[in-house]
Amino acid sequence: MTVTMEPIFPISALQKKQGEIKKAAQSNIVRITENGVGAYVFCTEDMFQEKLKEAAESAVYEACMASAIERGRADIAAGRYVKGIEAAYEEVKRRTDA
Structure with a gap:
C-alpha cells in the first residue's frame, strides 16, 4: 500500500x-485550509466513491483480523494449541488425513 x-x-x-x-x-482528496x-475537502465524485470503497474494505479487513485474534485467544484459553514445529506438523497431518 502506497501512502501519498x-x-x-x-x-x-x-x-x-x-x-x-481541479487537476x-x-x-x-484535496484539503482546503482556512487561517x-x-x-x-474537495475531490471528484469518482475519487469520493473510491475513498468510500477503500474505507469499507479497510473496515471489513479490520473486523476479520479482530475476529481471528479473538478466536486465537479463545483457542489458547481453551488449551487448543500445540507447541513446537513437530507438534504443528503432526496436527496439520491429523487434520488433513481425517
Missing part, C-alpha cells in the same frame, strides 16, 4: 488556482 500526501491549498487558492486544484482532485487550519 494529499494536496493542501489555502482557501484563497479557490479563486487563484482553480485549474490546479489535483482528479487523483486525490492555516484544515477546513474543507
Whole structure:
C-alpha cells in the first residue's frame, strides 16, 4: 500500500488556482485550509466513491483480523494449541488425513 500526501491549498487558492486544484482532485482528496487550519475537502465524485470503497474494505479487513485474534485467544484459553514445529506438523497431518 502506497501512502501519498494529499494536496493542501489555502482557501484563497479557490479563486487563484482553480485549474490546479481541479487537476489535483482528479487523483486525490484535496484539503482546503482556512487561517492555516484544515477546513474543507474537495475531490471528484469518482475519487469520493473510491475513498468510500477503500474505507469499507479497510473496515471489513479490520473486523476479520479482530475476529481471528479473538478466536486465537479463545483457542489458547481453551488449551487448543500445540507447541513446537513437530507438534504443528503432526496436527496439520491429523487434520488433513481425517
